[in-house]
Amino acid sequence: MVESVAAAAVMGxxxxxVYAVIAIGLSIIFGIxxxxxxxxxxxxxxxxxxxYYLWALWxxxxxxxILIVVPAAFGCGYLVQYIIVRPLFxxxxxxxxxxxxxxxxxAGFDLVLSNMGLMAFSPDIRSVTTGYTFNTIHIGFxxxxxxxxxxxxxxxxxxxxxxxxxxxxxxxxxxxxxxxNREAAAVCGINVHHIYALTFGIGCAVTALxxxxxxxxxxxxxxxxxxxxxxxxxVVVLGGMGSxxxxxxxxxxxxxxxxxxAQFMFGTYAIIVSLVIFILIILLRPRxxxxxxxx
Amino acid sequence: xxxxxxxxxxxxxxxxxxxxxxxxxxAAIIPLVVHNPYxxxxxxxxxxxxxxxxxxxxxxxxxxxxxxxxxxLGLGAxxxxxxxxxxxxxxxxxxxxxGGIAMAAGAGIGYPTLRLRGVYFALxxxxxxxxxxxxxxxxxxxxxxRIGAGPGLHVLLVNGGNAPxxxxxxxxxxxxxxALGMVAGIVALSYYLNRTRIGYYWAAIRGDPDxxxxxxxxxARYRIRAFLLSCFLTGLGGTFYAQYFLALDPRRxxxxxxxxEIALVGIVGGWQSVFGPLLxxxxxxxxxxxxxxxxxxxxxxxxxxxxxxxLMLFIQFLPQGLNSPVMxxxxxxxxxxxxxxxYSTYERGGK
Numbered sequence: 001m002v003e004s005v006a007a008a009a010v011m012g013x014x015x016x017x018v019y020a021v022i023a024i025g026l027s028i029i030f031g032i033x034x035x036x037x038x039x040x041x042x043x044x045x046x047x048x049x050x051x052y053y054l055w056a057l058w059x060x061x062x063x064x065x066i067l068i069v070v071p072a073a074f075g076c077g078y079l080v081q082y083i084i085v086r087p088l089f090x091x092x093x094x095x096x097x098x099x100x101x102x103x104x105x106x107a108g109f110d111l112v113l114s115n116m117g118l119m120a121f122s123p124d125i126r127s128v129t130t131g132y133t134f135n136t137i138h139i140g141f142x143x144x145x146x147x148x149x150x151x152x153x154x155x156x157x158x159x160x161x162x163x164x165x166x167x168x169x170x171x172x173x174x175x176x177x178x179x180x181n182r183e184a185a186a187v188c189g190i191n192v193h194h195i196y197a198l199t200f201g202i203g204c205a206v207t208a209l210x211x212x213x214x215x216x217x218x219x220x221x222x223x224x225x226x227x228x229x230x231x232x233x234x235v236v237v238l239g240g241m242g243s244x245x246x247x248x249x250x251x252x253x254x255x256x257x258x259x260x261x262a263q264f265m266f267g268t269y270a271i272i273v274s275l276v277i278f279i280l281i282i283l284l285r286p287r288x289x290x291x292x293x294x295x
Numbered sequence: 296x297x298x299x300x301x302x303x304x305x306x307x308x309x310x311x312x313x314x315x316x317x318x319x320x321x322a323a324i325i326p327l328v329v330h331n332p333y334x335x336x337x338x339x340x341x342x343x344x345x346x347x348x349x350x351x352x353x354x355x356x357x358x359x360x361x362x363x364x365x366x367x368l369g370l371g372a373x374x375x376x377x378x379x380x381x382x383x384x385x386x387x388x389x390x391x392x393x394g395g396i397a398m399a400a401g402a403g404i405g406y407p408t409l410r411l412r413g414v415y416f417a418l419x420x421x422x423x424x425x426x427x428x429x430x431x432x433x434x435x436x437x438x439x440x441r442i443g444a445g446p447g448l449h450v451l452l453v454n455g456g457n458a459p460x461x462x463x464x465x466x467x468x469x470x471x472x473x474a475l476g477m478v479a480g481i482v483a484l485s486y487y488l489n490r491t492r493i494g495y496y497w498a499a500i501r502g503d504p505d506x507x508x509x510x511x512x513x514x515a516r517y518r519i520r521a522f523l524l525s526c527f528l529t530g531l532g533g534t535f536y537a538q539y540f541l542a543l544d545p546r547r548x549x550x551x552x553x554x555x556e557i558a559l560v561g562i563v564g565g566w567q568s569v570f571g572p573l574l575x576x577x578x579x580x581x582x583x584x585x586x587x588x589x590x591x592x593x594x595x596x597x598x599x600x601x602x603x604x605x606l607m608l609f610i611q612f613l614p615q616g617l618n619s620p621v622m623x624x625x626x627x628x629x630x631x632x633x634x635x636x637x638y639s640t641y642e643r644g645g646k
Contacts, residue, residue, distance in 0.1 A: 036414045087611055100360050103417060104562055105610040107362065107555060111603025115596035123595075226551055230425050233418045269433075275426040282415055283407040 003141050008259045014148045016255020017155040018218075020248045021210030022228060023235035024162065029203035031242030032179035033196050035085065038106035040207060041229025042113035045222060047073050047208035049121055051215050055128050062128055062215035063150060069212050070205045077204025081197040084109065089193070110225075117222040127219040151213035155248075158209060162202075163244050175199055179242075227271070234278045240291020249289055253277075314625060322475055326468045335467040341580045342474035343535065348561040348572030349481045350528040355566035356485075356494075357521035358501030359409070363420030365553035366427045367397040367526045371533025372543055373431070373448065377440055379461070380451050386462040390534040397530030398523050400427075405522045410515045412504065421551065428549035447544040450537055462538040470539050477535065478573060481528060485569045497521060501567055552599060556583075559602050563609050565616025574617045579605070 022044060029037045037043075051069050054060040060068070088102055135146035166172040178185040178195045186192045218224075231254065239250030257277065258270035281288060326335055347368065354361045374396045375389030384392075404423050408416040435444040442448070450463075457465045464470060488494045496517045499507040504514045537543055547553060558566075564575025579602065586598040609616065 036418065084607070100358075100414075100417075101610055101614055103360060103414060104558075105607055107558070108603045108606030108610065111552075111555060111559075111599050111606065115600040115603065118596040119594055119600070226425070230422050233422060237415070237418065269430075271429050272426045275422050278419065278422055279404075279407055282411065282419065286411050286415070 004263060005260060006142060008263045009256060010142060010144060011148075012256035012259030013252055014151065014255070015259060016252035017152055017248075018210050018214050018251075019231055019235050019255055020239075020251025021155055021158060021213065022207050023232045023239065023247045023251055024159070024244055025203040025205075025207030025210065026229075026232045027236050027239070027241055027244070027247050028162075028166075028206065029200055030236065032175055032199040033081070033085075034179075035102045035106065035200075036233075037200075037203065038103060038229070039110035039113055040232055041225030041227070042110045042117065043073070043077075043204055043225075044207050044211045044228055045117055045220075045225035046113060047204075048211040048215055048220055048224075049117065050208075051212045052126060052128060052220055055130075055215070056126075061130060062212050063154070065215075066154075066209055066212045069208050073208030074201040074205040076201075078197045078201035080109075080204070081200035082193065085200070086193050086196070089196070110229075114222065114225055117225070121222050123222060125219045125221045128215050130216060133216060145217070147216035150216075154209070154213060158206065159244060159248055162206065166244070171198075230271075231274065234274050236288075237278055238281050238288055240288025243288070243290040246288060246290030319475075319479065323472075326471050332467055335471055337581055337584050339467065339471050339474050339539065340584065341576050342471070342478040343532065343539070344557065344560050344580050345573035345576035346474065346478045346481050346535075347529060347532050347557045348564065348576055349478070349485055349569075350525050350532060351557050352561045352564075352566055352568070352572045353485065353488075353521045353525040353528070354518075355561060356489075356497045356501060357518045358497070358504065358567075359518055359522070360417045360558065360566075361420040361522070361525070361554075362417050362551075362558060363404075363422075363424030363554050364525075364529055364557045365549050365551065366420070366424035367401060367529040368533040368536060368553070368557075369427065369431070369543075369545070369549035370397040370400055371530030372537035372548055373442070373533075374530070375534040376448050376450050376537045376543060377442070380448065381439075381441065385460060386450075386534050386538055387460070390462075390531050393534050394527040394530035397533070398527040401523050401526030402519075405519050405526075409518045409522060421554070424549065424554050425551055428545055428551075431545045431549055443543070443545075445545065447542065447548070449543075450541045452541070456541075462534070463541075470535075474535065474539075477532070482570065482573055489569055493517060493520065556599075556602065559606050563605060563616055565618025568616065568618040568622075570622075571616045571618030574621060578617060 022040070026037055026040050029035055047069050050072065051062055051065045054065040054068060055062055085102060085105065088105060130147065132146045137144045137146060137149065164172075166176060174185075174190055175195055175198070177188070178190060178192055178199075182192055185195075235247060235250045235254050238253065239246030239248075254274055254277070257273055261270045261273050322338075325338060329335065347364065351361060351364050371390070371393030374393035375384075375386045378384040378389040378392060379386050400423075404419050405416075408419040431442055432445050434442050436442070453461050453463060455465070456463045459469070489498075496507070496512050499510070499512055500514050500517060508514050533548075536548065560575040560579050561572040562575070563579055564573065565571025582605075583598045583602060586601055590597050613619070
């Protein structure tokens with residue numbers, strides 16, 4: 001009993017870290033551009049397939065493929081924002097308060113990407129098997145899978161790195177200033193659209209990194225984007241939009257709830273429990289656990 | 296004003312109503328002339344999606360977006376089907392129960408999220424629809440109620456499908472006229488509401504919620520009313536869906552892609568207008584159906600891809616939807632053709 005709960009908890013923390021990374025990507029984009037990236041799941045799915053094909057065709061290890069997938073995701077994200085989303089911002093001169101137009105645009109983009117994925121990759125389920133997929137490390141009664149445990153230092157490094165990037169560097173200051181007040185930042189000589197595109201690129205890159213970490217233990221299919229995106233939405237609302245530590249906390253909470261819940265209930269009920277958490281947090285504390293954005 | 300004779304005088308007396316009467320007449324005559332069941336089927340789908348998108352558009356009129364309307368459609372469809380299959384309640388009554396259940400679910404989602412600004416409502420509706428689908432797909436029996444899990448439910452056929460009192464008809468034509476009646480009814484309702492106090496409140500809220508609030512309009516209350524009405528009407532549409540297709544596949548009826556299709560039809564038509572969603576349905580549904588019929592087997596998902604591209608193009612280049620140029624055209628026609636005299640001074644005086 002204790003062992004199985006502990007094993008589930010370990011699993012939940014690992015999964016939660018991945019949820020957190022994906023949610024951080026979503027949250028950075030929301031915090032600065034005020035755009036809910038509806039196509040987040042589809043973007044994640046596409047870059048996971050990129051990682052998969054790097055492994056399947058050239059045998060590049062999924063964790064190593066981060067070095068290729070993440071820059072590619074950054075570039076694509078930059079272009080998506082610059083080419084597809086920017087015209088809406090140019091048209092709506094005033095500060096976008098309720099960016100429903102952009103939300104609809106991204107919903108359309110999600111339809112395009114996910115159905116392109118469906119047509120290109122066929123609905124078959126694929127998975128990556130590496131030399132260490134079945135390696136385990138025993139610590140007391142805990143059994144840790146090497147493929148999964150590798151992601152924890154990567155995620156930790158990412159969270160600290162991003163936090164420092166946004167809060168301690170010149171670029172971070174610029175990005176945050178654009179997030180706080182677009183007009184004032186533009187008056188100070190900042191190229192707002194460049195910063196927006198950079199932010200979107202960073203968001204996509206972070207998400208793709210989460211996808212690479214997942215590759216070793218989550219099976220791939222074209223329809224996987226939507227559940228991942230919904231999970232990320234829930235994590236973002238729980239953690240508080242715009243807060244990176246909040247995402248990590250919320251991601252781990254959701255991961256734990258789902259993994260431990262799956263021990264006692266059907267696995268699919270986990271998503272319903274997450275929904276209840278989502279509604280409760282909106283009811284009781286809409287800004288989320290660590291959010292700073294007033295609602 | 297001297298009376299003119301002939302068609303122009305008639306048109307003058309009828310005014311804008313002439314367009315509506317002509318459209319209704321054409322729609323009512325089509326099944327008498329066209330006997331191709333596939334054409335009738337597309338007609339039914341146009342009306343069904345027009346109905347659903349207009350119901351969805353009521354939320355849009357209060358300035359919010361729902362990405363989970365399939366959930367309310369599904370609740371209506373499942374409720375009436377379960378009531379009929381297990382208790383023998385006629386779907387004509389089950390329809391109202393389905394609408395009620397959909398409205399109750401809408402209250403559960405709407406009350407927490409519509410108090411807040413921003414995207415919470417859109418996210419919550421999406422998450423709710425997705426969770427409901429997972430729940431239905433994994434639950435066969437909920438207490439004594441059979442939900443049917445993954446394979447879904449079938450509406451029991453009575454008398455080989457010939458039972459009008461049980462909302463079952465042997466041919467497509469009755470469904471066509473019911474759908475036509477429903478879509479005409481909902482557009483009339485939306486038109487009427489736009490001319491009452493609540494319609495003006497919605498217009499104020501979608502224009503600027505803060506300004507509306509400062510004038511004493513409770514934004515949350517009127518958004519919730521719009522949403523609950525929309526849920527109820529969508530639930531009614533769900534029963535029609537169940538009775539027309541006679542089978543409920545949770546992946547389809549409760550699917551996120553259906554939610555997005557409903558939203559898409561509304562957005563392309565004009566998501567904050569009265570006639571827009573029906574216009575969107577008139578244009579999009581034939582495109583989607585023909586693509587699916589031609590290429591659906593070789594390229595699954597192609598029609599959704601096309602829908603996505605259309606949606607992106609509309610948001611970029613025509614965010615008000617088809618409604619705005621069509622209405623401008625009608626107004627122009629009215630000024631030039633039907634009422635040249637009344638409009639001549641207006642024209643001469645500049646804009």
